[in-house]
Each structure stands twice: as structure tokens, then as C-alpha cells.
Amino acid sequence: MAKVLVRKGKKQYFEDLDREITVIKEKSFYLDQTSKPFSTQYGEISAASLKKTGTIKTSRGKELRIFDSSFIDDYMRIKRLPQIIPLKDIGFIIASTGIGGDSVVVEGGTGSGALAIMLARLCKKVYSFDVEQKHIDVALENVKTLGIKNITIKKQSLYDPVRVKNADLFCFDLPSPWDAIGTAENSLKPGGFVISYSPTIMQAADFVNSIANNDNFLHIKTVEMIERPWEIEKRKVRPRSKASIHSGFITLARRI
Numbered sequence: 001m002a003k004v005l006v007r008k009g010k011k012q013y014f015e016d017l018d019r020e021i022t023v024i025k026e027k028s029f030y031l032d033q034t035s036k037p038f039s040t041q042y043g044e045i046s047a048a049s050l051k052k053t054g055t056i057k058t059s060r061g062k063e064l065r066i067f068d069s070s071f072i073d074d075y076m077r078i079k080r081l082p083q084i085i086p087l088k089d090i091g092f093i094i095a096s097t098g099i100g101g102d103s104v105v106v107e108g109g110t111g112s113g114a115l116a117i118m119l120a121r122l123c124k125k126v127y128s129f130d131v132e133q134k135h136i137d138v139a140l141e142n143v144k145t146l147g148i149k150n151i152t153i154k155k156q157s158l159y160d161p162v163r164v165k166n167a168d169l170f171c172f173d174l175p176s177p178w179d180a181i182g183t184a185e186n187s188l189k190p191g192g193f194v195i196s197y198s199p200t201i202m203q204a205a206d207f208v209n210s211i212a213n214n215d216n217f218l219h220i221k222t223v224e225m226i227e228r229p230w231e232i233e234k235r236k237v238r239p240r241s242k243a244s245i246h247s248g249f250i251t252l253a254r255r256i
């Protein structure tokens, strides 16, 4: 069981400055093992304290909050080899296809397994495919670390048919997704959804134009999810000046 430690920022009034300032910025640590003492700039934390939850003290008497990591704490620390799909886009995929505990999903390229893992948290079964063994190895390690049991990862190109039938959702994150339309067509049940995720709009357009020529699919929409983080500190309230806005274009289509 991993733990999260948080040292909260403290305010102090400085007379010569005539104002209250933050002397310690909020700082958190993620510990994937708790069998040995852990050293921080605030002092050492004994192995016995690391087993607790609530408020603990370091060897220098500083207070920290400690709690068991949740799935998302562990997920945010998975190994990344190829670029992963961010949470904002995964949220859209899940909500717009309505997948759940009875759904079977085919997806690929597996990459680091980020999307596959999130889908497996919700769905009955995820079949994931990639052509690069080093990516599969990283994804398998991530799947194991997170204790996910319902993902099968195979080394195979999604430009060739896969053996899964009657899938509820087929997700591509591939260099040429239009070459995988036939694979999705064979695997999806009527009414099943296709998601194609592409970093560039030309890939998205070529995918949509290909699917438009296939009578067995209905293009529903192509979207870009914009997440705009804000900085809020007292009355300093404004969009964060450094934020990565673009991740990818998501095309949603339906097998009819």
C-alpha cells in the first residue's frame, strides 16, 4: 500500500514587512514503500509513523498529514514511454460512449497503457494491441503495479483483424487510424462506438473522410477538449499563464 504525505503551507505575520506571508509551500510526497524510515527536509519519519493515517510528526517535530494512496495517486505515477492520453480526454471517451461494468472494449496502440487501464477500471474486459514490444512491456508493468486483472495485451497490428467480436467500444490511438476502420467494423457490435484519438487535425480529418465513405458507420462528432486551469490565491484569480492546452482530437463514430 502506497502512502501520500502532505506538509501544508503555513502563514506567518512579519512585522517589518507588515504582512502575512507563506513560509512553507504546500509539499507532498508519494511513498510506494513504508517499511523503512523516510527522510524529508522537515526531518525523518519512522517506519511506524508511515503505517498510520492522520497527523504524524517528523524527528524535528514538524507535522505532516498521511493517508493511503488512492487509485488516482498510483495512476498518476505510472511509467510513460509513448505519450499518454490525458484524463480530460479519457473522461470524454467514457461519458460519451456510456461504457460500464458490462462493456467489452478493444483499444490500441496500447502505448504506456494509460487509456487501457482507465477503461479496465470501469469495464468488464479490455483487449489492447500494440506492435512495439517495449511499449507492451511498460504497459504490462503498469497494469501489474495497479493490480488490474481484466486487460489482455497482445502484440498485433490493429491494421489487421483481431479476434474479438461484439465489442461495445473500439478506441484507436494510432498513426493512421483510417487503416484500422475494417478492424473495428469486424469487432464491433451494431450500435457499438468507435473513438479515434489523433494529435493532429489532418489525421482526424482523414479518419472522418474515410469513415464517411463507409455505410456501416455514422460520424457523430470530432472534438477537442479544452481544459483551462486557473490560479486562485486570495483575490489573485486568473488563468494559469503556463498551461498546455492541446492534447488531441477525438472523433466519435458509431457502428450501424
Ligand SMILES: C[S@@+](CC[C@H](N)C(=O)[O-])C[C@H]1O[C@@H](n2cnc3c(N)ncnc32)[C@H](O)[C@@H]1O
Residues within 6 Å of the ligand: 082, 083, 084, 085, 108, 109, 110, 111, 112, 113, 114, 115, 116, 129, 130, 131, 132, 135, 156, 157, 158, 159, 173, 174, 175
Ligand atoms: C501514442 S501511443 C498510445 C498511448 C496510449 N493511448 C496511452 O494512453 O498510454 C501510440 C501507440 O500505437 C502503437 N502503434 C503504432 N502502430 C500500431 C499498429 N499498427 N497497431 C497497434 N499499435 C500500433 C505504437 O507502438 C504506440 O505504442
